[in-house]
Amino acid sequence: MARTRTIRVDSLARVEGEGALTLEVRGDELVDARLEIFEPPRFFEALLRGRSYEEAPDITARICGICPVAYQMSAVHAVEDAFGVEVPPEIGGLRRLLYCGEWIESHALHVFLLHAPDFLEFDDAIAMAKKHGDVVRRGLRLKKIGNRILQVLGGREVHPINVRVGGFHRAPTRGEMATLEDDLAWAVDAARDTVEWAASLPFPELERDEELVALRPEREYPFCSGPIASDRGLSIESASFLDEFVEDQVAHSTALVARRRSGGTYLVGPMARFALNADHLSPGARAAAAAVGLSPDERNPFRSIVIRAVEILHACEEALGRVRSYEPPAVASAPVTPRESVGHACTEAPRGILYHRYRFAADGTIEEARIVPPTSQNQHAIERDLFAFASTRLDVPEDELRRGCEQTIRNYDPCISCATHFLDLRVNRS
């Protein structure tokens, strides 16, 4: 009988939330790769029942300290879908600006502090800063500028307080907005340098073939709108999300795990967005991607760090344009009248599409809530990447294999608190 062994990382670091990883090896063959999630559940879908529609953005923001804006945006769009609220375009523009802030903050955190140390073989960004001080400082300043947008428009970085159904509680003044301009002009240059730097990192070889799912609006890089599309011809409205995608409970995870109803797996996030929407990037971001040879056909998950850098550049350019042309809107929010209804929305969290669905009573009380976060959609793809990565590398020293597997997981910037839901790498060798 073949010898079995287990290779394991009990507590995966530099991800958001708590998880572990286990590889099961029989003889020379990898038989299973599992991403285990043991983040304790918080039951958001249950505790939202009986709350007012007005509370949905502030309560769901607490699902994730890193991407609260994504939760707020999916929540407000789902409520507005249910009540038929018409939101003026200027408010839509401010929402895109807020989302730019979160993408810059979240992507810069991931690219510089969480993911780059893998490529350069450091345990963390603080150790990395001793050799690559300029890079880490540039990352911290970019991150800070993303957070500055959240402060000006949202009141604070984590769990912003200014978002409401219909728009904002108060629109920033022209003067408040102008304080962002010089920083963003610097950020555009720093982000362009970041694309070049990220593309120069050493990438392990891996070619994957998953269905790529993202929003695909007609005229812009996706944040808050657009049908859900895939590289294999899917094109549906958010209202049909649950017809196409289902979530299963699995024994090794407190996160529910999503798949296509037809049985296939898929992935969401930067690689999917870029593959489907590269033509909608800002001119500078498009040029920077082309300059480093990044194409929409890119399928090496390790190169997602370059795509994140391109998205940082896009977000900086779009934000700068919006700040420069800003005129305070006539009203900060559109009128909202609750009605008995169901509403759906998907928006693009930094890690991929985030689906919300609510059913409301006539007075706007939430009767039912359903939330499908990006990380539970990516869990299958992560496990399949791990399997593909580890199966050809079982002969490398175990510690090196562990590091490589951790890096494979970090390609997805998993947000485990969102998915419930943490990481721990175990390799069982038999």
Add this chain to the structure above:
Amino acid sequence: MARRPKLAVWKFTSCDGCQLSLLDLEDELLEIAEAIKISHFTEATRRSQRGPYDLSLVEGSITTPAEREKILQIRRDSRRLVAIGACATAGGIQALRNFADVREYLSVVYANPDTIAALRDSTPISEHVPVDFELRGCPIDKRQLLEVVSAFLADRRPVVSEHSVCVECKRRGVVCVAVLGQPCMGPITHAGCGALCPAYSRGCYGCFGPAEAPNVSALARRWREDGAAPDDVVRMLRTFNAAAPAFRKESDPRGSD
């Protein structure tokens, strides 16, 4: 050279936002890492050193049997332990289960609820181990966090005010939103945010929890006089600090101790 103090950051049931506040100190982070040794901080580093630690920052509430055991060990390993954020100091938004049936909650989210380990209540760290300081907020304020870390490493008490948001609001010169007719929790809510919501023309929603000696009943009476329904009053008090004693007492007069 003097020994660098050892810092550990721990996560229990939470959203990660409060520990992220440490990484959000972008201008000070590298300097902090020079002055102190970050010995355990899973979100930031894959290196983890054993205790004892000079200071542990603890985020999150206790909601599982495993968490209940883990906090005991962390307390034994830590010279000072500071609970950070509404989850760690009051149970967080997930403490709404304390007012409901957790098994029913499980069945709403999971197809096989029996396989998920969850305690009946979500409880603050202080219900399980002695805590040297509680830093409030959902999320905490990163400037206050810097003050707390500096103070404990210098063996002094942190300078963190316990008065209400109203005091901060007056200092900031913001027009009172309650006078304009919006329900506002400012009079009973712990300071720390700098009166953020009123500065954005909305009523405070109490994310820093109760101020010192708040008169919650009087404020609830006032909301009722201004036309709030009883359910609205309960909802106002039951958000991110729902299980904090002062808020719980008013929202659930029969259920409190």
